[in-house]
Amino acid sequence: MANLDSVLACLDLNLDRALGRLTELLKIPSISTDPAYAADCRRAAEYLAGDLDAIGFDASVRDTDGHPMVVAHHDGPSGAPHVLFYGHYDVQPVDPLELWESPPFEPTIREMPDGTKRIVARGSADDKGQLMTFIEACRAYKAETGGLPCKVTIFLEGEEESGSPSLNPFLDANRAELLADVALVCDTNMWDRHTPAISTGLRGLVGEEVTIKAASRDLHSGYFGGAAQNPIRVLAKILADIHDDDGRVTIPGFYDGVDELPDDVRAIWDSLNFSETDFLGQVGLSVPAGEKGRSVLEQVWARPTAEFNGISGGYTGEGFKTVIAAEAFAKVSFRLVFRQDPARIRAAFREFVTSRLPADCAAEFAPHGGSPAIQLPFDSPWLEKARGALSEEWPNPAVMISMGGSIPVVGEFKDRLGMESLLIGFGCGDDRIHSPNEKYEMTSFHKGQRSWARVLAALGGAAG
Known part of the structure; x- marks a missing residue:
């Protein structure tokens, strides 16, 4: 298999094309909770299935009682692990519309005073921009090597933002097809703009x-x-x-x-140098409003x-x-x-x-x-491989954190499919998901692609 460097160079060279594909997906108003957008949800599913088919996946749109799922398969080398990648193509409603600085389904590239760029649109961070980082990594691998370093199944949901009513029946009905060695879930954040993270706990x-x-x-x-x-x-x-x-x-x-937070976990969190003032200040607040006597990290991750x-x-x-x-x-x-x-x-x-x-x-x-809440094992071999791969890409080593949010599919993968999940995403805390002016940093989109290429190589044993 060709050197990983050639795959990374391909991603760098084709960033504008990747941005164009993301832009087309972001233009589709796939709001799952509003029946008026049912046709748009199907259109998003068909767009993604068509794109995956063009890469060389065996991709299809699967009907449910609600919005369709997208399932795509690609073989890997003999003896390579099988990974299941999960993302969702549906998005939140855009209300209040008057607070958007640009139309939510007309993606805008906005340059900031510090020279960084961001993609502004509904779904840019949650979750279309995130899932496309993985698809682009697969595209580059195919272009450079003709294959993938792992056997890959991609599973994209269309009802995550509306309670996932079709998820469990679909998992039960398609259990054998979706079984893999480990699941990869992209609907998460980094610790900060320069520090990737793997989330090991979810509320x-x-x-x-x-x-x-x-x-x-x-x-x-x-x-x-x-x-x-x-x-x-x-x-x-x-x-x-x-x-x-x-x-x-x-x-x-x-x-x-x-339970009370274990002392060793508290020590890890204390070492993150988290600023409660900055965390609340970015949204115009100053005083923690949760349980008295608890740190903000404890309030949002462990209470x-x-x-x-x-x-x-x-x-x-x-x-x-x-x-x-x-x-x-x-x-x-x-x-x-x-x-x-x-x-x-x-x-x-x-x-x-x-x-x-x-x-x-x-x-x-x-x-x-x-x-229910989820706690992933800290000694997972998948975790160590992914952590090393991420640390190679970003300025700072990857850290293990918890999340205040909930991703129910992680629990369902564990309970129904018997799979652990690696929660790796490249969102930032100020991406304004679920709010007007949602954005995704261009750095997240670019280095997210490179990161997934490294992770796939590491999991498949082809890194280096």
């Missing part, structure tokens, strides 16, 4: 939507005010009761299975949370309307750690709400996904 997630109902219709607040139950007030009081003055969650049993992601009720349009709403609703999410049980957390939250309902009020609940 779990439980999503709930609660609706409080009272009167049979909206009421005139002058005629009924004071006598009728107000669902907005009832809901607000219940939500306020979920945290105490020290930031702890008051739901009974919430901390079952939550469970209850957060309110949306709340509504009554009249919210322009002007004013004196109405007592018949119902109010909130979207609540819980980030879980260690051995917290998602099903028990969901049940405890519902009991917490219903036990506080006054007369004439009722609660309805709708689940929005649930997954």
Whole structure:
């Protein structure tokens, strides 16, 4: 197999072409949570399957009850390991649209005062730019060597941003086809712009939507005010009761299975020289608002949370309307750690709400996904190979970190396919994923491709 250097040189030479392919993908508004964009989700899947087919993969678009999956296979050398690469082509909604500095599906290259460049578009970092770094690495290997250093299966999902309702049935139905030695997941960040990272821990997630109902219709607040139950007030009081003055969650049993951070892990995190001031300052904040007595890294990596992601009720349009709403609703999410049980957390939250309902009020609940926390083994041979490969590409050696976010597919790969995952991505903390003006650093896109080429070489035993 040709020298890895020739593959890296190919990536350097073809960066503009790679950017053009990413731009075409970013133009597709593949918003999975909105049925109005179903055709665009399929279009994104077909674009990716066609691109992979052109490289030499056996690629296909697979229908599900929701948005389609993309599955592609490529053989590797005899005896080489088999890797399963996972990414998702769907994106978050763009609201509020008026806060975007350029149209979200018209990708823009923006040069910053320090000379760096960034790709601004919805999905640039989460996850189209990330998944294309891997595809471009495969493309360069094929161009330079005619093959890949590993047997590779690529699995791209279209519902990650909407709870992955089709994922588990698809994994169960296609288990034999998707089995590999290790999974590679790209939906993660670096430690900083110069330091790559492999994430070894993920918080779990439980999503709930609660609706409080009272009167049979909206009421005139002058005629009924004071006598009728107000669902907005009832809901607000219940939500306020979920945290105490020290930031702890008051739901009974919430901390079952939550351990204190081990001293050796704390020492590793302390060595990262993390600046709480800079972390909060970049979003206009200054004071940590979580559990008192916990560092910010501990709060976002190793402690469970209850957060309110949306709340509504009554009249919210322009002007004013004196109405007592018949119902109010909130979207609540819980980030879980260690051995917290998602099903028990969901049940405890519902009991917490219903036990506080006054007369004439009722609660309805709708689940929005649930997954346990993940802790990957620190002594994995895959981890050491990938860490060495990343350290060869970036100015600083790769570090092992945890993540405050949740990637449910990692748990499903472990439970349903029996596979560990390497979580390697090249996003930055200020990429504004899920927010207006999402961006992906050009350095992340370029060196991400080079990094995956090195990782594939290392895993396949062809590095050097």
